[in-house]
Amino acid sequence: MKADPAVQRRLLDLAEVDAELARVTHRRRTLPEIAEIAEAEQLVRTKQDALVAVETTLGDLDRDVKRQETEIDQVRAREERDRKLMQSGSVGAKQLTDLEHELATLQRRQGVLEDDLLELMERREAVEADVSFARVELDKAREALEAATSRRDAALADLESTEIKRTADRSMMAKGFPDDLLKLYDRQREQRGIGAAPFQSRRCGACRIELDRSALSKVKEAAADEVVRCEECGAILVRVAEPGQ
Template sequence: MKASPEAQRRLLDLQAVDTALAQLAHRRKSLPELAEIDTVSRELSALEDERVRAQVAVDDLDRDISRFEKDIEQVRLRKDKDQARLDAGGALREIEGLQHELATLNRRQSELEDSELELMEQRETAEQALSEVKQRLDAAAERRGAAEQRRDEAYADITKEQEFKNSSRGPLAADLPADLVSLYDKIRLDSGLGAALFQAGRCGGCRIELYGADLARVKAAEPDDVVRCEECRRIMVRTKESGL
């Protein structure tokens, strides 16, 4: 393939733009915020599981406390009924029976209230644990939100730079021979680098130094010959800096 030395030199300008675009694409995929968001998201998932377990513990205690309250209320109603019958008077046997039942109900009420108090203390501890995990959830969600905002700001900066680079790439590529750009793009898409400066006997793409026949081939090539590296197949652009 033939191309003027100037066209080949400007191919390096095109490569510089494409290298910058590749770096921007890599930067977009490797923002530290992305790793942070992933880490915090996994933390949030674990905290949400913990919150659910803490909420279930509170709900279970609430249900048990409610059951005890109903039982206590039933005992109170039964006591009020027996007390009313006792106050109304009656046969001695009936009065003794009511007194015995009231004593039994008092013991039962005391036992239920002690059990309820113990559950209420457990609920206080469970509610505190739930409150703590909710606070940790809120803090983690805030950290993720802040990281997402930084990510979005970085994305906006990267997009702006990409748009600027792409706006300069189009006219630059359009001003070069189509067959040269086609070859360059094919190599670049395969290896990430389509053209590199040949300098001090070394390919700027694979950094291998040429000797003997390989170096002689490059030296013997016409200025408008498009020379490629035998090792990496990239276009080796010769300029005054090449030392040939």
């Protein structure tokens, strides 16, 4: 295949654009914000689970407190009924003794229940503080996730802008190449990542391998308009002036 040497040199400009587009694609897949978001999402789930756990405990304590208060009310109501009955004068001596004994028992029971209620209220207060702390921690985790998401979106927007511009540049540049040369370049780029590279100091700019004597002779003996390729990686070798020439 033959192509004007100036046209071949323009392949290096096209290769640079393609390299930049490849970097955009790679960066889009490997944005550090993606890993940050995954970690932030996991942290949010962990904090949500922690909040649910302490809220469940708080709900259980609320039910225990309500049940304890109900039982205390029942004891107080029973005590009040017995006192009224004693004060009515309508009970005999034996029943009066029984009522006095029951009142003493109810008072002891009320004392135990009130002590238990106080302990429950103290536990509830501590758990309520845990709930408040868990909510703050969840809010922090959500804020971190939102910040990481914003950074990712901004980075993706920048990459998309670069991709749109460079894709347009590539489309314009591609029109300046013969179809057969462009097809060869694109096929090589799709297979090996680099379609064309400079040839300098006996070395292929794509695979960075130094050509052996036989391959070097073929390149040097080839006509200026001959399209030559690296025997190792297949990239189109664009012959450029050596440094100092």
